[in-house]
Amino acid sequence: MSDEREHWYEDEAGPLVRLYAVTGGRAKAQRPDLELTTLLVDARSGARSRLLGPEYDAIVELCRAPLSVAEVAAHLRLPLTSTKLLVGDLIDEGRLHARAPRNQLSTAPDLNVLRAVLAGIKRS
Template identity: 45%
Template sequence: MAHSEGGAWLDDEAGRLVRPYTVSNGRTQPSAHFDLLTLVMATGVRPQTYLGPDYDQVLALCDAPVSVAEVAAHLRLPAVITKVLLSDLVTHQALALRSPRPVEAASPTDRNLLEAVLHGLRKRL
């Protein structure tokens, strides 16, 4: 059994010994809306109460802007549990979030787009 630098106990064969639903106290609905591409960053404000080692690990990961997907990958937690942890930190004003900008979508019937896709497919075949 190994103790990682982030504080999560891991067993080489079994994985994380604390189950994900335990980390979020059984909650699966975040209080803030997060996309997997939403960027989060620590504000420098520390929560008034100690939330737990997983929250400390999240704050350490968020020194620079990082996506929700990256945080989940580093924590080795499902995205929904990671979103619950992040939303708790947003509620405590310890994290700021920025949603990804919507991309100007081309029309699905745009001839130039369709020709570019066709050209790309022909190159791969």
């Protein structure tokens, strides 16, 4: 690496400081209710968030239609923990609504889904 960003960028890992800066130095989400399948939706469509940062704006934009926490993390290409922190900030602000998906009434795994996943893995 010979360019000016060599101290702050690792080719395989990406920016070395970004997540720390994005989450304001926080590393652990304070919302145990936010799970992978928790659905998020924009509570105040059209209004701008008071929270600054492109990640906050991107989350609000993505959540105009209901999305799960996992989907938001995938779209933003952020770790789940960082995404939960940002989503939690938006929920605290009243900008996002969060709810458990309706089909999550049973905690037992669906055996048909597990069998289909296993079959797909075996075909690979």
